[in-house]
Amino acid sequence: MLITETIRISLMSIRGNLFRALLTMLGIIIGVGAVITMVALGTGAQRAIDEQMAALGGDILSIQSSSWFSRGVARDQQTLTTDDAMALAVGSEHVSDVVPEISSRFQIKYGNKNFNLTTIGTTPNYPDVHGFTLAHGEFISPADNSARRRVVVLGSEIPGMLEVDAALLVGQKVQIRSITFEIIGVMEAKGGSGWRNPDDDIWIPLSTAQFRVTGNEFVQTISAKVSDASTVPMAMLEIERVLRREHGVLPGKDNDFAIMNRKQFAQSRQEATQVFTYLLAGIAGVSLVVGGIGIMNIMLVTVTERTREIGVRKALGATKGNILLQFLVESTILCLLGGLLGLALGAGASALLAKYAGWQTVVTSESAIMAFGFSAAVGMIFGIWPAKRAAGLDPIEALRHE
Amino acid sequence: MKTAALDAQANTSAVIRLQGLQRRYVMGAEFIDALRAVDLTVEANEYLAIMGQSGSGKSTLMNIIGCLDRPTAGEYWLNQQRVSEMNDRELARARNQAIGFVFQTFNLLPRMTALANVEVPLIYSGLNRKDRYVRAKSALETVGLADRMMHRPSELSGGQRQRVAVARALVTNPSILLADEPTGNLDSSTGNEIMKLFDSLHEQGNTLIVVTHEQHIADHAERIVRLSDGDILSDQKS
Ligand SMILES: Nc1ncnc2c1ncn2[C@@H]1O[C@H](COP(=O)(O)OP(=O)(O)O)[C@@H](O)[C@H]1O
Numbered sequence: 001m002l003i004t005e006t007i008r009i010s011l012m013s014i015r016g017n018l019f020r021a022l023l024t025m026l027g028i029i030i031g032v033g034a035v036i037t038m039v040a041l042g043t044g045a046q047r048a049i050d051e052q053m054a055a056l057g058g059d060i061l062s063i064q065s066s067s068w069f070s071r072g073v074a075r076d077q078q079t080l081t082t083d084d085a086m087a088l089a090v091g092s093e094h095v096s097d098v099v100p101e102i103s104s105r106f107q108i109k110y111g112n113k114n115f116n117l118t119t120i121g122t123t124p125n126y127p128d129v130h131g132f133t134l135a136h137g138e139f140i141s142p143a144d145n146s147a148r149r150r151v152v153v154l155g156s157e158i159p160g161m162l163e164v165d166a167a168l169l170v171g172q173k174v175q176i177r178s179i180t181f182e183i184i185g186v187m188e189a190k191g192g193s194g195w196r197n198p199d200d201d202i203w204i205p206l207s208t209a210q211f212r213v214t215g216n217e218f219v220q221t222i223s224a225k226v227s228d229a230s231t232v233p234m235a236m237l238e239i240e241r242v243l244r245r246e247h248g249v250l251p252g253k254d255n256d257f258a259i260m261n262r263k264q265f266a267q268s269r270q271e272a273t274q275v276f277t278y279l280l281a282g283i284a285g286v287s288l289v290v291g292g293i294g295i296m297n298i299m300l301v302t303v304t305e306r307t308r309e310i311g312v313r314k315a316l317g318a319t320k321g322n323i324l325l326q327f328l329v330e331s332t333i334l335c336l337l338g339g340l341l342g343l344a345l346g347a348g349a350s351a352l353l354a355k356y357a358g359w360q361t362v363v364t365s366e367s368a369i370m371a372f373g374f375s376a377a378v379g380m381i382f383g384i385w386p387a388k389r390a391a392g393l394d395p396i397e398a399l400r401h402e
Numbered sequence: 403m404k405t406a407a408l409d410a411q412a413n414t415s416a417v418i419r420l421q422g423l424q425r426r427y428v429m430g431a432e433f434i435d436a437l438r439a440v441d442l443t444v445e446a447n448e449y450l451a452i453m454g455q456s457g458s459g460k461s462t463l464m465n466i467i468g469c470l471d472r473p474t475a476g477e478y479w480l481n482q483q484r485v486s487e488m489n490d491r492e493l494a495r496a497r498n499q500a501i502g503f504v505f506q507t508f509n510l511l512p513r514m515t516a517l518a519n520v521e522v523p524l525i526y527s528g529l530n531r532k533d534r535y536v537r538a539k540s541a542l543e544t545v546g547l548a549d550r551m552m553h554r555p556s557e558l559s560g561g562q563r564q565r566v567a568v569a570r571a572l573v574t575n576p577s578i579l580l581a582d583e584p585t586g587n588l589d590s591s592t593g594n595e596i597m598k599l600f601d602s603l604h605e606q607g608n609t610l611i612v613v614t615h616e617q618h619i620a621d622h623a624e625r626i627v628r629l630s631d632g633d634i635l636s637d638q639k640s
């Protein structure tokens with residue numbers, strides 16, 4: 001009963017000086033607004049990474065020869081072969097698909113135009129595993145691969161670079177390292193997965209690349225697709241086992257290859273983003289504390305101004321506890337109102353940032369509740385001192401106060 | 403002439419009993435004894451006036467009786483309870499339940515209506531909203547302000563403000579009503595109205611102590627105590 005009365009009295013005194021209440025709350029409004037905005041930005045960035053991770057499909061393990069790491073000596077030794085890829089496809093049950101890849105930057109000529117493009121020699125299942133779809137024409141076929149045909153598929157941005165309509169390019173010729181290739185397809189745009197842009201690559205049959213370029217059976221990368229993300233650790237063990245057997249690595253010796261997990265990269269990036277979010281929110285939180293000090297300052301002034309009222313209330317039967325509660329409730333209400341306005345400010349700022357700066361922002365209920373709880377705590381903590389001062393006033397002294 | 407104070411010492415049912423009450427104000431090296439050694443007993447349903455020149459200690463005495471101030475020495479029993487032994491809660495309860503205090507300067511809360519002002523003591527009594535309303539309304543009716551309940555103090559005349567203050571002092575049915583120069587800030591005809599109100603409250607069975615320095619105000623009371631320089635000069639029936 002008394003608490004509702006206390007809240008009513010507090011609201012009345014806040015309403016009695018609305019403008020000052022607003023100025024008092026300003027620190028909290030800005031503090032909460034800043035926390036909400038920062039967390040919204042951080043959460044937005046994380047969501048963007050989440051979406052990228054989802055776009056990666058199940059999971060793709062990337063296997064590379066690890067000659068670079070060999071006992072600290074940089075030796076350009078290649079260890080992976082097309083046979084390894086076949087052994088993996090057959091011998092590991094958690095890997096659903098295997099793609100061997102060779103990539104190099106080559107000079108491409110089309111008419112009078114000249115570009116240096118990443119050229120990937122690979123097998124027909126490449127689009128499936130890496131999540132590409134064809135916009136025009138076809139991808140490399142098994143027949144293209146076994147016959148070492150000079151055919152090429154272009155990334156979605158290549159037609160723009162060549163200034164030719166994508167559909168018209170299929171069937172035309174380009175020169176790769178002065179060798180004439182026929183364009184058989186153009187990819188749909190896939191979008192960056194964060195490291196590099198895959199839309200300005202071009203693809204040729206693996207066997208063609210090996211025959212025309214490297215002259216041997218080695219491949220640079222084997223991508224292994226794991227369709228069930230939960231089996232990634234098992235798949236990695238399997239790959240290790242198969243490749244060690246294939247390469248005849250003796251027990252106790254280091255692997256001559258390395259397995260990398262793209263989701264792990266994404267996850268570590270996500271962790272970094274999270275740390276950054278907390279850091280920003282922490283800095284914004286400091287302004288909340290500064291806002292709390294502002295509240296304390298005004299509450300102290302209020303206590304002095306209302307000394308007479310406190311005296312009257314005590315003369316009429318208010319206990320120390322009643323007065324303490326009243327001022328504590330008042331500063332808490334001020335902070336909560338400030339928190340509410342700050343929430344609106346933060347949500348507004350986040351929406352504006354999303355609209356005009358193009359940053360992905362997400363205002364979560366957790367961040368709203370957190371900022372709210374924090375501002376209530378600030379109100380209580382910084383209200384204690386003024387409230388204690390009010391409660392401790394001697395009734396007759398307070399009544400004499402002018 | 404026999405003093406009433408001697409009579410009362412034997413009586414234990416007194417509303418108020420003061421014994422050797424002293425109040426010393428210390429200011430640095432100097433001090434003032436606003437009350438020196440006051441003995442006073444007030445029975446239920448008495449109507450007492452305290453008179454004396456300015457600075458004689460009237461307000462100091464009233465503030466101690468009203469549990470707003472504490473004596474430096476001496477004892478005070480309020481309804482047979484020793485005030486010096488009360489803690490903050492008990493003192494607050496005494497101010498709330500046992501005492502109704504009317505100030506010279508009204509001391510109404512400016513942002514509240516007359517009704518809300520009268521409800522304040524009832525809030526601290528723990529009454530619910532409905533009971534508060536009923537009792538505050540009837541107190542305002544008693545002082546003849548039923549038609550001004552929703553006015554703020556600034557919208558009321560001086561006499562009306564003091565009536566609100568009286569209603570507020572009455573509303574908890576206290577054992578004793580204390581008024582420190584209740585007419586001091588009012589013109590004489592408004593002052594007379596307030597005194598008529600006190601007379602009728604006395605007739606209804608209330609115990610009253612009124613401080614004044616005007617003889618015609620004191621003449622309303624049955625008993626007059628004169629203070630001078632912190633001591634009781636005389637205590638007689640009027
Ligand atoms: N807070 C105080 N500090 C110091 N002296 C005070 C204080 N209050 C009252 N006095 C002194 O005590 C004496 C009695 O004051 P008071 O009780 O107010 O007299 P009255 O009400 O009869 O005019 C006066 O001399 C006054 O100056």
Ligand SMILES: [Mg+2]
Binds near residue numbers: 462
């Ligand atoms: Mg006085």
